[in-house]
Amino acid sequence: MNVLIKPIISEKMTMLADKHNRYGFIVDRQATKGQIKKAVEDTYGVKVLKINTLVQRGKATSRYTKGGLIEGKKNTVKKAMVFVSKDEKIDIYSNI
Secondary structure (H helix, E strand, O other), X not given: OOOEEEEOOOHHHHHHHHHHOEEEEEEOOOOOXXXXXXXXXXXXXXXXXXEEEEEEOOOEEEEEEOOEEEXXXXXXXXXXXXXXXXXXXXXXXXXX
């Protein structure tokens, strides 16, 4: 099972990473905090202090187009906020 799916790259997450050493990842829905911690430490070589997880439920979406109304649904995802010690950094952009 691949625990880490992708890092969350947004303005808010970049600000949190710079100021507070917190990084966001989209992870597998069945992954536990222990598995996430081990995956981050093995992948990036840092010491993880704490992990917060949340499951963001999928929402129904609709939009009007020239062809008519298009309805769909966003996927349900699990997110993990990873807290790293102050003297360590994760370089997310090196893997892109």
